[in-house]
Amino acid sequence: xxxxxxxxxxxxxxxxxxxxxxxxxxxxxxxxxxxxxxxxxxxxxxxxxxxxxxxxxxxxxxxxxxxxxxxxxxxxxxxxxxxxxxxxxxxxxxxxxxxxxxxxxxxxxxxxxxxxxxxxxxxxxxxxxxxxxxxxxxxxxxxxxxxxxxxxxxxxxxxxxxxxxxxxxxxxxxxxxxxxxxxxxxxxxxxxxxxxxxxxxxxxxxxxxxxxxxxxxxxxxxxxxxxxxxxxxxxxxxxxxxxxxxxxxxxxxxxxxxxxxxxxxxxxxxxxxxxxxxxxxxxxxxxxxxxxxxxxxxxxxxxxxxxxxxxxxxxxxxxxxxxxxxxxxx
Numbered sequence: 001x002x003x004x005x006x007x008x009x010x011x012x013x014x015x016x017x018x019x020x021x022x023x024x025x026x027x028x029x030x031x032x033x034x035x036x037x038x039x040x041x042x043x044x045x046x047x048x049x050x051x052x053x054x055x056x057x058x059x060x061x062x063x064x065x066x067x068x069x070x071x072x073x074x075x076x077x078x079x080x081x082x083x084x085x086x087x088x089x090x091x092x093x094x095x096x097x098x099x100x101x102x103x104x105x106x107x108x109x110x111x112x113x114x115x116x117x118x119x120x121x122x123x124x125x126x127x128x129x130x131x132x133x134x135x136x137x138x139x140x141x142x143x144x145x146x147x148x149x150x151x152x153x154x155x156x157x158x159x160x161x162x163x164x165x166x167x168x169x170x171x172x173x174x175x176x177x178x179x180x181x182x183x184x185x186x187x188x189x190x191x192x193x194x195x196x197x198x199x200x201x202x203x204x205x206x207x208x209x210x211x212x213x214x215x216x217x218x219x220x221x222x223x224x225x226x227x228x229x230x231x232x233x234x235x236x237x238x239x240x241x242x243x244x245x246x247x248x249x250x251x252x253x254x255x256x257x258x259x260x261x262x263x264x265x266x267x268x269x270x271x272x273x274x275x276x277x278x279x280x281x282x283x284x285x286x287x288x289x290x291x292x293x294x295x296x297x298x299x300x301x302x303x304x305x306x307x308x309x310x311x312x313x314x315x316x317x318x319x320x321x322x323x324x325x326x327x328x329x330x
Contacts, residue, residue: 012051017059018043021105034171042098059106063116070096074123093122132274137262138164141253144260151216155234156252158206158213159244163269165206166190167276167294170269174244176233185210190295198295 022039025031031039047058049069056065073092099117106112133141142164145156163173172190180188186207188200202210221229222237229235232243239245250268257267277294 012044012047014040014044014047015057015059017106017111018047018102020109021102024105032171039098039101042095043102046095046099058102059111061116063119066099066116066120070120070123089123096120096122131266131271132278133262133266133271135275135279137260138272138275138279140260140262141256141267145256151219154209154213154216155220156256158209159234159249159252160272161206161209162188162202163272164276165203166200167273167280168200169273169295170246170249172295173269174234174246174249175241177231178233179231181210181233185214196295198292200293 018040021043022036025039026036043058046069049072050056050058050061050065053072054061054065054068070092073095096117100115103112103115103117107115138160142157142160145160146153159173162168163170166173166188168176168188168190176188176190180190182189186202188202189197190200191197217233217235220237221235228242229237234244235242236244236248239248246269253267253269253272254264257264273294280293
Protein backbone atom coordinates (compact mmCIF):
# COMPACT_ATOMS: atom_id res chain seq x y z
CA UNK A 1 0.00 0.00 0.00
CA UNK A 2 1.31 3.45 -0.89
CA UNK A 3 1.80 6.01 1.85
CA UNK A 4 -0.75 8.88 2.01
CA UNK A 5 0.03 11.40 -0.70
CA UNK A 6 2.36 9.02 -2.53
CA UNK A 7 1.23 7.40 -5.80
CA UNK A 8 1.25 3.63 -5.80
CA UNK A 9 4.45 2.24 -7.31
CA UNK A 10 3.95 -0.22 -10.15
CA UNK A 11 4.72 -3.74 -8.98
CA UNK A 12 7.65 -4.71 -11.21
CA UNK A 13 8.71 -8.28 -11.74
CA UNK A 14 11.99 -7.84 -9.91
CA UNK A 15 15.13 -9.83 -10.54
CA UNK A 16 15.15 -13.05 -8.49
CA UNK A 17 18.46 -11.84 -7.06
CA UNK A 18 16.63 -8.89 -5.49
CA UNK A 19 14.17 -11.25 -3.87
CA UNK A 20 16.97 -13.46 -2.53
CA UNK A 21 18.75 -10.35 -1.19
CA UNK A 22 15.58 -9.28 0.62
CA UNK A 23 15.18 -12.78 2.04
CA UNK A 24 18.77 -12.62 3.30
CA UNK A 25 18.04 -9.33 5.09
CA UNK A 26 15.19 -11.00 6.94
CA UNK A 27 16.68 -14.40 7.72
CA UNK A 28 20.35 -13.57 8.31
CA UNK A 29 20.28 -9.97 9.52
CA UNK A 30 16.94 -10.08 11.30
CA UNK A 31 15.65 -7.05 9.39
CA UNK A 32 12.15 -5.94 10.33
CA UNK A 33 9.32 -5.98 7.79
CA UNK A 34 9.47 -2.19 7.49
CA UNK A 35 13.19 -2.38 6.66
CA UNK A 36 12.59 -5.04 4.03
CA UNK A 37 9.83 -2.95 2.46
CA UNK A 38 12.06 0.14 2.39
CA UNK A 39 14.80 -1.80 0.55
CA UNK A 40 12.16 -3.17 -1.83
CA UNK A 41 10.92 0.33 -2.68
CA UNK A 42 14.44 1.65 -3.33
CA UNK A 43 15.53 -1.34 -5.42
CA UNK A 44 12.22 -1.41 -7.30
CA UNK A 45 12.63 2.26 -8.24
CA UNK A 46 16.16 1.60 -9.51
CA UNK A 47 15.03 -1.55 -11.33
CA UNK A 48 12.33 0.34 -13.21
CA UNK A 49 14.79 3.01 -14.30
CA UNK A 50 17.41 0.53 -15.50
CA UNK A 51 14.81 -1.52 -17.34
CA UNK A 52 12.78 1.29 -18.91
CA UNK A 53 15.48 3.88 -19.57
CA UNK A 54 18.64 1.81 -20.11
CA UNK A 55 17.20 -1.52 -21.27
CA UNK A 56 19.09 -3.55 -18.69
CA UNK A 57 18.41 -5.38 -15.44
CA UNK A 58 19.52 -4.22 -12.00
CA UNK A 59 21.86 -7.18 -11.46
CA UNK A 60 23.71 -6.47 -14.74
CA UNK A 61 24.22 -2.71 -14.51
CA UNK A 62 27.55 -0.94 -14.89
CA UNK A 63 29.00 1.91 -12.88
CA UNK A 64 28.15 4.40 -15.65
CA UNK A 65 24.53 3.21 -15.72
CA UNK A 66 24.20 3.62 -11.97
CA UNK A 67 25.65 7.12 -12.27
CA UNK A 68 22.99 7.91 -14.89
CA UNK A 69 20.30 6.76 -12.47
CA UNK A 70 21.73 8.89 -9.65
CA UNK A 71 22.09 11.83 -12.03
CA UNK A 72 18.43 11.48 -12.98
CA UNK A 73 17.50 11.50 -9.27
CA UNK A 74 19.75 14.50 -8.63
CA UNK A 75 17.97 16.53 -11.30
CA UNK A 76 14.82 16.12 -9.22
CA UNK A 77 16.57 16.83 -5.94
CA UNK A 78 15.38 19.43 -3.51
CA UNK A 79 18.10 20.00 -0.91
CA UNK A 80 15.59 20.99 1.77
CA UNK A 81 13.19 18.19 0.95
CA UNK A 82 10.14 20.43 1.32
CA UNK A 83 8.63 20.81 -2.16
CA UNK A 84 6.17 18.18 -3.31
CA UNK A 85 7.41 16.21 -6.28
CA UNK A 86 11.03 16.83 -5.32
CA UNK A 87 13.46 14.25 -3.96
CA UNK A 88 15.51 15.03 -0.86
CA UNK A 89 19.29 14.55 -0.95
CA UNK A 90 18.97 11.98 1.83
CA UNK A 91 16.66 9.94 -0.44
CA UNK A 92 19.32 9.84 -3.15
CA UNK A 93 21.89 8.79 -0.54
CA UNK A 94 19.57 6.08 0.76
CA UNK A 95 18.93 4.71 -2.74
CA UNK A 96 22.68 4.51 -3.36
CA UNK A 97 23.15 2.80 0.00
CA UNK A 98 20.51 0.19 -0.92
CA UNK A 99 22.28 -0.45 -4.22
CA UNK A 100 25.65 -0.80 -2.44
CA UNK A 101 24.20 -3.41 -0.08
CA UNK A 102 22.62 -5.27 -3.00
CA UNK A 103 25.77 -5.42 -5.12
CA UNK A 104 27.93 -6.41 -2.16
CA UNK A 105 25.52 -9.27 -1.62
CA UNK A 106 25.86 -10.32 -5.28
CA UNK A 107 29.65 -10.31 -4.96
CA UNK A 108 29.54 -12.33 -1.72
CA UNK A 109 27.32 -14.91 -3.44
CA UNK A 110 29.62 -15.08 -6.51
CA UNK A 111 26.80 -13.80 -8.71
CA UNK A 112 28.92 -10.83 -9.79
CA UNK A 113 32.66 -10.38 -9.76
CA UNK A 114 32.56 -6.62 -9.20
CA UNK A 115 30.67 -4.04 -7.17
CA UNK A 116 29.72 -1.25 -9.62
CA UNK A 117 29.05 1.18 -6.75
CA UNK A 118 32.52 0.89 -5.19
CA UNK A 119 33.87 4.04 -6.89
CA UNK A 120 30.70 6.13 -6.53
CA UNK A 121 30.70 8.74 -3.76
CA UNK A 122 27.59 9.40 -1.72
CA UNK A 123 25.97 12.83 -2.15
CA UNK A 124 26.90 15.34 0.54
CA UNK A 125 24.14 15.93 3.05
CA UNK A 126 23.78 18.78 5.45
CA UNK A 127 23.18 17.87 9.09
CA UNK A 128 19.48 17.37 9.71
CA UNK A 129 18.66 17.89 13.36
CA UNK A 130 15.82 15.87 14.88
CA UNK A 131 12.49 17.64 15.27
CA UNK A 132 11.37 17.79 18.87
CA UNK A 133 8.83 19.32 21.24
CA UNK A 134 9.24 21.33 24.42
CA UNK A 135 8.42 19.76 27.77
CA UNK A 136 5.39 22.05 28.09
CA UNK A 137 4.10 20.92 24.69
CA UNK A 138 4.38 17.25 25.66
CA UNK A 139 2.54 18.03 28.89
CA UNK A 140 -0.19 19.81 26.90
CA UNK A 141 -0.60 16.78 24.63
CA UNK A 142 -0.95 14.39 27.58
CA UNK A 143 -3.37 16.70 29.38
CA UNK A 144 -5.53 17.11 26.28
CA UNK A 145 -5.48 13.36 25.61
CA UNK A 146 -6.88 12.65 29.08
CA UNK A 147 -9.62 15.27 28.99
CA UNK A 148 -12.47 12.98 27.91
CA UNK A 149 -11.74 10.19 30.38
CA UNK A 150 -13.21 7.41 28.20
CA UNK A 151 -11.48 4.20 27.08
CA UNK A 152 -10.06 5.84 23.94
CA UNK A 153 -8.75 8.74 26.00
CA UNK A 154 -7.18 6.46 28.61
CA UNK A 155 -5.47 4.41 25.88
CA UNK A 156 -4.08 7.52 24.20
CA UNK A 157 -2.68 8.82 27.49
CA UNK A 158 -1.01 5.45 28.03
CA UNK A 159 0.51 5.48 24.54
CA UNK A 160 1.86 9.00 25.07
CA UNK A 161 3.20 8.36 28.55
CA UNK A 162 4.87 5.11 27.52
CA UNK A 163 6.40 6.60 24.37
CA UNK A 164 7.65 9.67 26.22
CA UNK A 165 8.97 7.54 29.10
CA UNK A 166 10.77 4.94 26.98
CA UNK A 167 11.60 6.45 23.59
CA UNK A 168 10.40 3.28 21.86
CA UNK A 169 10.17 3.19 18.09
CA UNK A 170 6.52 3.44 17.09
CA UNK A 171 6.54 -0.09 15.64
CA UNK A 172 7.94 -1.38 18.95
CA UNK A 173 5.25 0.43 20.93
CA UNK A 174 2.15 -0.57 18.98
CA UNK A 175 3.48 -4.12 18.55
CA UNK A 176 4.23 -4.73 22.23
CA UNK A 177 3.05 -8.19 23.36
CA UNK A 178 1.63 -8.53 26.87
CA UNK A 179 4.66 -10.71 27.67
CA UNK A 180 6.87 -7.61 27.31
CA UNK A 181 5.55 -6.18 30.59
CA UNK A 182 7.30 -7.40 33.72
CA UNK A 183 5.14 -8.69 36.59
CA UNK A 184 5.15 -5.38 38.46
CA UNK A 185 4.57 -3.36 35.28
CA UNK A 186 7.63 -1.18 35.81
CA UNK A 187 9.83 -2.48 33.00
CA UNK A 188 9.41 -3.47 29.37
CA UNK A 189 11.48 -6.11 27.59
CA UNK A 190 11.64 -4.89 24.02
CA UNK A 191 12.80 -6.80 20.94
CA UNK A 192 14.35 -4.12 18.76
CA UNK A 193 16.11 -4.08 15.41
CA UNK A 194 17.92 -7.28 14.40
CA UNK A 195 16.29 -9.03 17.36
CA UNK A 196 18.36 -7.12 19.95
CA UNK A 197 16.50 -7.22 23.28
CA UNK A 198 16.70 -4.38 25.74
CA UNK A 199 15.07 -3.68 29.10
CA UNK A 200 13.44 -0.25 29.36
CA UNK A 201 12.18 1.22 32.66
CA UNK A 202 8.78 2.92 32.89
CA UNK A 203 8.49 6.24 34.70
CA UNK A 204 5.97 6.57 37.53
CA UNK A 205 3.47 8.47 35.31
CA UNK A 206 3.85 5.83 32.57
CA UNK A 207 3.40 3.01 35.10
CA UNK A 208 0.21 4.63 36.44
CA UNK A 209 -1.07 5.28 32.91
CA UNK A 210 -0.46 1.63 32.02
CA UNK A 211 -2.34 0.44 35.13
CA UNK A 212 -5.32 2.66 34.26
CA UNK A 213 -5.29 1.51 30.65
CA UNK A 214 -5.15 -2.21 31.50
CA UNK A 215 -8.44 -1.75 33.37
CA UNK A 216 -10.16 -0.68 30.12
CA UNK A 217 -8.05 -2.67 27.65
CA UNK A 218 -10.81 -5.25 27.13
CA UNK A 219 -12.94 -2.55 25.47
CA UNK A 220 -10.50 -2.52 22.57
CA UNK A 221 -10.85 -6.28 21.99
CA UNK A 222 -13.61 -7.40 19.63
CA UNK A 223 -15.52 -10.65 19.79
CA UNK A 224 -14.25 -11.74 16.36
CA UNK A 225 -10.59 -12.66 16.32
CA UNK A 226 -10.35 -12.25 20.08
CA UNK A 227 -7.46 -14.71 20.43
CA UNK A 228 -5.40 -12.82 17.85
CA UNK A 229 -5.94 -9.54 19.72
CA UNK A 230 -5.44 -10.79 23.28
CA UNK A 231 -1.65 -11.12 22.97
CA UNK A 232 -1.08 -7.40 22.32
CA UNK A 233 -0.84 -4.58 24.85
CA UNK A 234 -2.69 -2.33 22.41
CA UNK A 235 -5.18 -4.59 20.61
CA UNK A 236 -7.33 -3.38 17.74
CA UNK A 237 -10.70 -4.64 16.56
CA UNK A 238 -10.09 -3.55 12.97
CA UNK A 239 -6.42 -4.10 12.01
CA UNK A 240 -5.25 -7.29 10.30
CA UNK A 241 -2.33 -7.56 12.73
CA UNK A 242 -4.63 -7.60 15.74
CA UNK A 243 -2.93 -4.55 17.27
CA UNK A 244 -3.05 -0.80 16.81
CA UNK A 245 -1.23 0.23 13.63
CA UNK A 246 1.52 2.82 13.27
CA UNK A 247 -0.63 4.75 10.83
CA UNK A 248 -3.62 4.89 13.16
CA UNK A 249 -1.51 6.05 16.10
CA UNK A 250 0.11 8.75 13.94
CA UNK A 251 -3.35 9.98 12.91
CA UNK A 252 -4.51 10.04 16.53
CA UNK A 253 -1.51 12.23 17.35
CA UNK A 254 -2.31 14.65 14.51
CA UNK A 255 -5.88 14.97 15.76
CA UNK A 256 -4.62 15.44 19.32
CA UNK A 257 -2.17 18.15 18.25
CA UNK A 258 -4.98 20.16 16.69
CA UNK A 259 -7.02 19.87 19.89
CA UNK A 260 -3.99 21.00 21.92
CA UNK A 261 -3.43 23.91 19.51
CA UNK A 262 0.02 22.65 18.48
CA UNK A 263 1.08 22.63 14.82
CA UNK A 264 0.20 19.10 13.74
CA UNK A 265 3.11 18.99 11.26
CA UNK A 266 5.44 19.07 14.29
CA UNK A 267 3.84 16.10 16.05
CA UNK A 268 4.42 12.42 15.28
CA UNK A 269 5.42 9.27 17.19
CA UNK A 270 9.02 9.74 16.07
CA UNK A 271 9.06 13.35 17.28
CA UNK A 272 8.01 12.13 20.73
CA UNK A 273 10.92 9.66 20.60
CA UNK A 274 13.19 12.63 19.86
CA UNK A 275 11.61 14.57 22.73
CA UNK A 276 12.29 11.68 25.10
CA UNK A 277 15.99 11.65 24.22
CA UNK A 278 16.45 15.41 24.12
CA UNK A 279 14.70 16.07 27.44
CA UNK A 280 16.62 13.27 29.19
CA UNK A 281 19.94 14.65 27.99
CA UNK A 282 19.01 18.25 28.81
CA UNK A 283 18.27 17.15 32.37
CA UNK A 284 21.68 15.55 32.76
CA UNK A 285 21.13 11.93 31.73
CA UNK A 286 24.15 9.91 30.64
CA UNK A 287 24.48 9.58 26.87
CA UNK A 288 25.29 5.87 27.07
CA UNK A 289 22.12 5.20 29.08
CA UNK A 290 20.00 7.08 26.55
CA UNK A 291 21.66 5.08 23.77
CA UNK A 292 20.66 1.82 25.44
CA UNK A 293 17.07 2.92 26.01
CA UNK A 294 16.70 4.07 22.41
CA UNK A 295 18.19 0.81 21.15
CA UNK A 296 20.87 2.51 19.05
CA UNK A 297 23.64 0.13 18.01
CA UNK A 298 26.11 3.01 17.58
CA UNK A 299 26.45 5.87 20.08
CA UNK A 300 27.15 8.34 17.27
CA UNK A 301 23.48 7.99 16.31
CA UNK A 302 22.51 9.13 19.81
CA UNK A 303 25.01 11.99 19.82
CA UNK A 304 22.99 13.90 17.23
CA UNK A 305 20.63 14.92 20.04
CA UNK A 306 23.37 16.89 21.75
CA UNK A 307 23.37 19.30 18.80
CA UNK A 308 19.94 20.65 19.69
CA UNK A 309 20.72 21.22 23.37
CA UNK A 310 21.70 24.52 24.93
CA UNK A 311 25.33 25.11 25.83
CA UNK A 312 24.80 24.38 29.55
CA UNK A 313 23.07 21.10 28.79
CA UNK A 314 25.78 20.15 26.30
CA UNK A 315 28.41 20.73 28.96
CA UNK A 316 26.49 18.52 31.42
CA UNK A 317 26.23 15.71 28.87
CA UNK A 318 29.91 15.95 27.98
CA UNK A 319 30.94 15.87 31.64
CA UNK A 320 28.76 12.81 32.34
CA UNK A 321 29.55 10.93 29.13
CA UNK A 322 32.13 8.19 29.84
CA UNK A 323 33.77 8.52 26.41
CA UNK A 324 34.29 12.24 26.98
CA UNK A 325 35.96 11.53 30.31
CA UNK A 326 38.20 8.94 28.70
CA UNK A 327 39.21 11.21 25.82
CA UNK A 328 39.99 14.08 28.20
CA UNK A 329 42.17 11.87 30.39
CA UNK A 330 39.84 11.93 33.42
